[in-house]
Amino acid sequence: MNGTAKTPTTSPVAGSPRRHQFIAGEWRDGSMNKVLVDRNPYDGTTVAEFRIAGVDDIDDAYRAAARARLEWDQVNPYAKRTVFERAVRYVEEHEHAIVEIIVDELGGTRLKAMFEIGLVLNMLKEAATFPLRMEGRILPSPIDDKENRVYREPVGVVGVISPFNFPFFLSMKSVAPALGAGNGVVLKPHEDSPITGGTLIGEIFEAAGLPAGLLNVVVTEIPAIGDAFLEHPAPRVISFTGSSAVGRHVAEVAVRHFKKPLLELGGNxxxxxxxxxxxxxxxxxxxxxxxxxxxxxxxxxxxxxxxxxxxxxxxxxxxxxxxxxxxxxxxxxxxxxxxxxxxxxxxxxxxxxxxxxxxxxxxxxxxxxxxxxxxxxxxxxxxxxxxxxxxxxxxxxxxxxxxxxxxxxxxxxxxxxxxxxxxxxxxxxxxxxxxxxxxxxxxxxxNDTTIHDEPIVPFGGEKQSGFGRLNGDRSLDEFTTLKWISVHRGRRQFPY
CATH class of the missing domain: 3.40.309.10 (Aldehyde Dehydrogenase; Chain A, domain 2)
Structure with missing residues (x-):
């Protein structure tokens, strides 16, 4: 990455990338013949149409994320932070246009739109600190002349599935920390919010100068891809936000394939x-x-x-x-x-x-x-x-x-x-x-509402409301893994 932000191909008001898949740094049609019609829930007008992604597109997206992650590994943490700072500025500069998208695609009020954008900005600012928080530790050993090093590393690739209600924020809530922790990401937004929960986020990070292919957005429907998004060998973590019924299936498939499910589910x-x-x-x-x-x-x-x-x-x-x-x-x-x-x-x-x-x-x-x-x-x-x-x-x-x-x-x-x-x-x-x-x-x-989400406070539920926690240190833990490397500086004595 050369540190220079790419010129956005369009504004978020209206443009072809909003109606395409974002795979390997390119805006392109999905490989399926079926068209997904994204409708305004208030008046039924068409907001956008997408040729949906198929299994081959899912494969392309995950492979691109895996390749780009290796490039991202070589980028200086301070340069990574700059990408997120640019993303913050992009959202701030396009706030009015993003409000209009939230209103048209989600039926969200202007009050809701501003609330959601505020949450997104806070999450981007928190994720900007992650590249500088990939800290390791040196621990003592009971064996003479030996030290134990513990390295924090990205899990590799993360699959994110987001819902329709607060899609801009709930997509960004996993996407930004996962990228900040050094991972590649493939995002599948809900079919009722493909722009706000998907292609808009691709546009933001493209404009911010994220390496091509590190973030991919696939717009599709489950009947077209089955469990391919969950079963692909690339992702090590599947972050799902949605209903408890679907979350149960996501967890079962993920665990069967030795992936870690991270579930933010329903409430009562x-x-x-x-x-x-x-x-x-x-x-x-x-x-x-x-x-x-x-x-x-x-x-x-x-x-x-x-x-x-x-x-x-x-x-x-x-x-x-x-x-x-x-x-x-x-x-x-x-x-x-x-x-x-x-x-x-x-x-x-x-x-x-x-x-x-x-x-x-x-x-x-x-x-x-x-x-x-x-x-x-x-x-x-x-x-x-x-x-x-x-x-x-x-x-x-x-x-x-x-x-x-x-x-x-x-x-x-x-x-x-x-x-x-x-x-x-x-x-x-x-x-x-x-x-x-x-x-x-x-x-x-x-003495407050039940609706709160803050960028550094652990967020998550008990029972059928999911498991795992996001925000702050908890997101860092969820999207990284720990590696133990021991170093023996002397001549180890063995019993035989």
């Missing part, structure tokens, strides 16, 4: 509001936790548990808050709740709400469903046995549940197969921490 997060909580703060935090990006966030608060002494006050204020949220065109800066990603998700959520009502839930607020728009909905009289309490509801539907004792609240919160995030609202901060320690979940926030 609980927010606990104690009797001494600041109710207005709790209502605002609950609304943000449930309705941000239409509830299509794995950390969203599906279950809001409120002490019976303040339940009626909280419920009245929460319903009023939900009713006040503007639903509609995400291009409108006043819109808070835009469309769900597709009709399949909309229909599934509507069916789940109907099932909850049939099981005995009461509708405190019923949002109108219009196309992929699903208005905020609030259910009360919900019990732990109901489907709406046990399944992840990936949409703007909240369940309110009263409780009488803290032990009861903890039991309800833990009565789920998931364990990603959570929140506790109380004026007694340390008491809130003690309750948080009892929750079987990877993350809990006191």
């Amino acid at each position: 997060s609980a927010m606990i509001v104690l009797a001494d909580a600041d109710i207005d703060l709790a209502v605002d935090a609950a609304a943000f936790s449930r309705f941000t990006h239409q509830g299509q966030i794995c950390m969203s608060a599906n279950r809001i548990l409120v002490h019976r002494d303040v339940y009626e006050e909280f419920a009245a204020k929460f319903v009023a808050k939900a009713k006040s949220l503007q639903v509609g065109d995400p291009r409108d800066s006043e819109t808070i709740v835009g469309p769900l990603i597709n009709q399949r998700q909309t229909a599934a959520l509507a069916a789940l709400v109907e099932q909850g009502i049939a099981e005995g839930a009461t509708v405190a607020l019923r949002g109108e469903v219009n196309g992929n728009l699903f208005g905020p909905t609030v259910l009360t009289d919900v019990t732990t046995a109901m489907s709406v309490m046990q399944q992840e509801m990936f949409g703007p539907v909240a369940c309110l549940i009263p409780f009488d004792t803290e032990d009861e609240a903890v039991d309800i919160a833990n009565d789920t197969d998931f364990g990603l995030s959570g929140a506790v609202h109380t004026r007694g901060l340390e008491h809130g921490v003690e309750i948080a320690k009892r929750l079987h979940t990877g993350m809990v926030h006191i």
